[in-house]
Amino acid sequence: MTATTATPGQSYAPPPPPRRGATAALRDAVVLMGLPLAALLVVPGAFAGGGTRRWFGGRAESQRAEAQAAKDAAAAAFYELDTAQRDLRISIETISAVDDSPAARRALSDFEALGRRIDEASNRYIEAIDAYDLDRDDLEAGAASRARTEITRAKDELVGVKRELDRFGESLGPLLGKAETQLARLAPAVERARQALLAASNALDAVRETQLRADELAARLAALAPELTKLNQGAGQHGVQATLERAGRVQREAEAIRVEAERLPEKAAEIDHRLVSLRTRAQALTTRAGQVDPVLSELRRRFAAACWQDLQQVPQQAVDNVREAERKLTEAQTARDAQKWADATSLLATVRALLNSTDEAVSAAGDRLSRLNAVQKDPQAEIERTRFAIRDAQRLAMAGRTSPDPRHARPLDDAVARLDRAVGALQGRHPDYWHFLTETEAVRQSVARAVAQIREDRGTGH
Incomplete structure (x- = not known):
């Protein structure tokens, strides 16, 4: 609020009402004692210093009292609005510190717009209060009536803006909940990162005691020192989201270092074993070669x-x-x-x-x-093996049909022809048995692909 709003972090006290004279003080005392307000008219020597006061009749005093009541109500409305605004500012600052989404930026903009509305209403309230001195001895009934009207209007505006502020605060529920959840995660996340770094350092110390240097792991751990510095500086300097991400990254890397350090003795033993094993295998291959x-x-x-x-x-x-x-x-x-x-x-x-x-x-x-040797001795076994695969595929292609689907029959017919050519190539003085073996293998592979296609087509209803 303009001129009256406390800055964040400061204590706030409502603005003091304009100075009230002895009449107002005495009236308050009479009311507190349970006496009727009219008793003021018959209390002799009511004012300090022995002075006397001019009176303008019961109507003027009644208007003054109503104006004062309106002033008190406006002051209460002003205080409630200012308190609500300060509370909501804390929520907005919480959201802004954590969330940079369009929704969060829009909430900040809306809060600033509401702040301008609050300043306008507050200024009108202050102007209405300053315009009338309700403690003047010669305050006329008409002036008191106008004061009551203007102060009441200012109070109603303060109450209306307060309702807008309350509705806006309710709309912040999801954003504020998300922000508070992240803030609640912050301290544990940073602590986990620190504990992970400590565990990694301890693991490296334990490894060094076994005469293993672990220089690479030590260098990786040292590289995390700047990240730890930033974690210690806190989210106030680096932001909540960035700090959460940094804490998670440091924790993962430190845990990886710890795991590798703890496994290093085992890894060294494993390398020693593989050196011996591979050296033995190389010697055996020399013999086989x-x-x-x-x-x-x-x-x-x-x-x-x-x-x-x-x-x-x-x-x-x-x-x-x-x-x-x-x-x-x-x-x-x-x-x-x-x-x-x-x-x-x-x-x-x-x-x-x-x-x-x-x-x-x-x-x-x-x-x-x-x-x-096997195919030279009995080529027929390889031929029958391949023909069996073809016949089995042909039976599958004809299952439930009077004629095969051309898409299935064509590759199987090609397989038959290819096998016949391979068998024919065995006729001669020096047959290429290796070509025969590779051809029959290729025929069986093509038949296997045709079977897979038939099953896929039937599975999809084609």
Whole structure:
């Protein structure tokens, strides 16, 4: 309120009414003693100092009393409005500190508009009060009547604005509830972040006692120091929402550091175990790679070139891969000794990938020879296996129908033709058994796709 509203944080006392004379004081005393107001007319020596007072009759005094009552009522309305405005300002400041949504900004704007309305009503109230001295000895009945009318009008305006303010306050319920909920979360969130940082620091200390340095984790924890400083500065400086987000982020990172620190001894032991295991596996692959040459020799002697040409590079690739794996193992051991855990883990993953690909290549040569031996001995088993898959799909395509759906029949007919061509290619002096095996496998895959399509179409009602 203009000129009368206390600033936030200050105590407020209602404005003192204009100074009242001895007449008003005596009237109040008479009323308090239960005497009729007219008794004032017969009390001798009523005024301090022995003075006398001029009277203008009962009507003037009655109007004065009514005007004074209106003034008292207006003062009460003014005080209630000012109190409600101060209380609501606290709610608005709470919302503004937490919420920057369009609804919150609109509430702030509406409150400022109401503040202007309150200032206008307050100014009219003050002007009405200042316009009349109800304690004047010569106050006429007409003046007292006008005072009562104007003060009552000012009071009614104050009451009306108070109703608007109350309705506005009720409309803030959802926004205020949300803001208070976030404020209630603030202190626990900050405390959880601090406790998480303390737990991470303690975990690092425990790790260092086992002669593990954990330098990377320590650096990550040190990087959180500026964030802790901002948390300690509080939401008043950085905002509630930003502080909540910062507290959550610090808590998550600190907890991650703690978990990694607590697991570090186990991780070191795991890296040591993998170093030994992969070194043993590399030695075993060196031995197995030496067995590829005899397999290739037999493939060259008994089967067409197309059956083994893609395996020619396997022996040398195996040697190169194992040599590279052993070099990476040495680097991983160095990284582990330096306690560079991330580097050691990455190098071990590279070693594993190299050994896996070498294992697959070495195994492929032996598997190729086994499959070629089986199909050379009895190609009919592979043919029947593929034809069975085709016939089973054809029965599914005809189930409940007198003729197959062309969309289903076409890929199955193509599979039959492709199998016939593969079988025909076996006729000759040096058949390409590997091509035959890859073709029959491809036929079975195409049939499997056709079966899946038939089931999907029937499931959707097509």
